Amino acid sequence: MCGRLSQYRGIHDFVAVLSIPDALINHVGDAPLARYNAAPTTALAVLHQHDQRLYADNLRWGWRPHWARDRAAPINARVEKVAHGAFFRAIWRQRLIVPVDNWFEWVDSPDNSRQPWLIHRADRQAIFCAAIGQFPAPGEASREDDGFVIITADSEGGMLDIHDRRPIVLGADRAREWLDPATPPERAEQLLLFEGEGSGVFQWHKVGKAVGNSRNQGANLIEALE
Template structure:
């Protein structure tokens, strides 16, 4: 991922698509988010589960452990390493979902500037991206070190023409299982390694200046 995404629906639209029966503890408001080109460090709505409740909080996109002061906070974590490397060890058990409407990639097509592409689901449904992070819970309120990263995998199919990495996206059923505190860490790892949604469910559009989003790729 190049680091831009859209989250413009409201939290209740995302909850309806997620189809969770858990009571919602909502700290994000009830209006549409209207974030059409969200950048790293933006506060975005993040789902996580605490006890029997689904929580929605505004959390910064990007996280690093307290000891990694010599680098910028990553916004993504590679699925091949996230469960076992030291960098994300503290937050690997702290699973979350970020629901988005689409994301963007920039491609070098030989012009003066890279060409942006918008990627979304063919059915226009929300995209549930697997994430991990440090966020408010029963043990602490929102803090300056809170943040989250999106788990990414190798691209496949048509999307590989746009970028070599993509977010790991989960079906609503798997997103619920990912959020469930009772899901073992070993099972969670297998889900993001092997059960992410296929890229064939996605479509991408070339974004042309002044023309909005065209109906298809030229």
């Protein structure tokens, strides 16, 4: 996963797919998110649960522990290491969902350029990426080192031709279970390892190279090339 995604529908559209009955505590606003080309270190809309209430907040994409200031903050975490490695130990139990419309990958072309591809669900429904992060509990102030990482796994099927890693995407029922604080850590790890959506759920197409500049935004960035 190369680190670029889109969140352009409104947060209520994402939440409606989850069918969580309690009212949403919404700190990101009601308007469409309109982030067609979101890059690492930017603040993205995330969903997390506290005391059976669902919260939508903006949180920076990227996180590192306080003792790792000598390295760049990673934006992704490999599922093979995230549950038991020391680097993410402090946030392993702080689960969240990053709801997205699609993500982008780049493939080397014969002319030595890099061709961007857009990956989306075949049914065009919301994509729920499993993530962990550091974020304040309700009523607490945010901190400078708050942030999140998206959990990734090996690609499979035809998606291998696009990239060897991809985000772990959970269906709505599994996303609800991931968000629930009552879900034990052992069960959360099982969700990541065995119950993510398969590559057959997704489709992909080439897009224009303008997406390579994160300053570029707009619906034209997600249109398929002829």
